[in-house]
Amino acid sequence: MPIIKHIPIYAAPKRMLAYVTNEEKTEHTLVTGLNCAKKFEDAYADMEFIFETYSGERFFKKSIKSDTADREKRKIRLHHYIQSFKPGEVTPEEAHRIGVEWAERVFGKKAVVLCATHTDRGHIHNHFAVCPYDMDGKHWHANKESLRRCKVISDEIAIAHGLEIIEHPKKSYNHKYGECKMRKEGKSWKQKLCDDIDNAIMKENVRSIDDLLKELMKQGYGIKRGKYISIKVRQNRKPIRSFRLGDGYALEHLEYRIRNKNMEMPLSEALKFSGIQREYALCIRKIQIQLYRRPEAERLHFATYREVERSSRLLFYLRDSKIHSADDFRKAVSNAEARLKNLKSENDSLTKKIADEEKLIGDIPKYLEILKRRPLLPKDISELAKYNYLKDAGITSLEDAEKHRLMLADMKSRLEDADGKIREAVCEKKTVSDFYALYENQMKSDYQVLLEQARTEIENVRREEERQKAEKERRDLQAEDKMQDRGRAGFSR
Numbered sequence: 001m002p003i004i005k006h007i008p009i010y011a012a013p014k015r016m017l018a019y020v021t022n023e024e025k026t027e028h029t030l031v032t033g034l035n036c037a038k039k040f041e042d043a044y045a046d047m048e049f050i051f052e053t054y055s056g057e058r059f060f061k062k063s064i065k066s067d068t069a070d071r072e073k074r075k076i077r078l079h080h081y082i083q084s085f086k087p088g089e090v091t092p093e094e095a096h097r098i099g100v101e102w103a104e105r106v107f108g109k110k111a112v113v114l115c116a117t118h119t120d121r122g123h124i125h126n127h128f129a130v131c132p133y134d135m136d137g138k139h140w141h142a143n144k145e146s147l148r149r150c151k152v153i154s155d156e157i158a159i160a161h162g163l164e165i166i167e168h169p170k171k172s173y174n175h176k177y178g179e180c181k182m183r184k185e186g187k188s189w190k191q192k193l194c195d196d197i198d199n200a201i202m203k204e205n206v207r208s209i210d211d212l213l214k215e216l217m218k219q220g221y222g223i224k225r226g227k228y229i230s231i232k233v234r235q236n237r238k239p240i241r242s243f244r245l246g247d248g249y250a251l252e253h254l255e256y257r258i259r260n261k262n263m264e265m266p267l268s269e270a271l272k273f274s275g276i277q278r279e280y281a282l283c284i285r286k287i288q289i290q291l292y293r294r295p296e297a298e299r300l301h302f303a304t305y306r307e308v309e310r311s312s313r314l315l316f317y318l319r320d321s322k323i324h325s326a327d328d329f330r331k332a333v334s335n336a337e338a339r340l341k342n343l344k345s346e347n348d349s350l351t352k353k354i355a356d357e358e359k360l361i362g363d364i365p366k367y368l369e370i371l372k373r374r375p376l377l378p379k380d381i382s383e384l385a386k387y388n389y390l391k392d393a394g395i396t397s398l399e400d401a402e403k404h405r406l407m408l409a410d411m412k413s414r415l416e417d418a419d420g421k422i423r424e425a426v427c428e429k430k431t432v433s434d435f436y437a438l439y440e441n442q443m444k445s446d447y448q449v450l451l452e453q454a455r456t457e458i459e460n461v462r463r464e465e466e467r468q469k470a471e472k473e474r475r476d477l478q479a480e481d482k483m484q485d486r487g488r489a490g491f492s493r
Helices: 013-020 040-055 092-107 144-160 177-185 189-201 209-218 251-260 276-292 305-320 326-372 378-392 398-444 447-492
Strands: 003-009 031-034 078-084 113-118 125-130 222-225 229-232
Touching: 003 144, 013 040, 013 078, 013 113, 013 125, 031 092, 040 113, 078 092, 092 113, 092 125, 092 144, 177 189, 189 209, 189 251, 209 222, 209 229, 209 251, 276 305, 276 447, 305 398, 326 378, 326 398
Parallel strands: none
Antiparallel strands: 003 078, 031 113, 078 125, 113 125, 222 229
């Protein structure tokens, strides 16, 4: 689900290019220059020449203070585009390929663009520094229509790469300062409405959206059902559409919450996992509780339905692959890479042997023909020298050629098997690399909050288990002492 953003650069283009290619944010292999150099100093020189040739102005500009009064006369030095991906959605290499493809399709083959993929944040993102003029002097105009086209092309490429896109992005409704203040003071009618909706959802008799609306009507709310759900709080107030209450209150989200309100992972199930699997399971459980039950605790901004799905897939991969620690995960990635490398090496070696065999089989008839010549002329002797390797191989007749044809057929069959193994290894490497990228990105993100809570919960469970064990041992000991006392009393009688 790549997101496209545009920022015009009116001054300091060199600083912008230096930021895009910063080695602390990206790697050399994740930088590509379209009609310009990869190194930012050389890229600057290339863009400077193109810009000054066609614009008639200097490319260098220290600041925009001199012309801030007349915005219309300001000339853009660079167009800065950012293409962002969800955490774990793509690998850095895949993101870079998508970015380069996007730049070529959007700006054309003659555009001067420096593309770099940054990996220093919780999410992978591409930066594009675009010269306003291409090699032929064609001027790029950044406006609403061009940005719309940028997003359309980005979505097309995303679909081709199997990524999810936003079909109809909706505006998110954040609470304004006044609303936040009233919520803190407990005076917000919107917060009360949200609380009533949350409580109604959790009632046993609420099993559909219609049941929810009936429950709200019992509490005195006016309901209008159409494309959206409108709720009237009191007589002198206009109805409010449910999705304006915030994330989780749109019609489709309410239906989802009702359907899944009792489906979060039980604590007992989460604790069956071990190592990082257990931590992850508890994180998923907390996200599910946030989504389905909407507790009064602080909302998690990254608690989404998609996040539950992605994290669940990662959890089951960890379980099936018997990965219990971060070291195990890194080892799995290294093993997958090493297996693929070995298979490719074996494949290359087999391919070379096949090529040698094909040459040998092709040379045998010529070699045998020269051997039959009598007398051998000097040119025949010199030609025979080219086929010394056939002599070393013990080739004496066409029957030997047939033997080598059988060997060649066997090699080609093995090569097909090897190609199949390589395809499997490529899929395996991609799977483990993608999951590890997701894991790493989540570890750098707000998941840390959930992880700390999960570790605290695990520690509390461990202490409770130890307490119960100690209590059981104490009771068993007391019972044993009582039995011994009874035995001694019976013996004395």
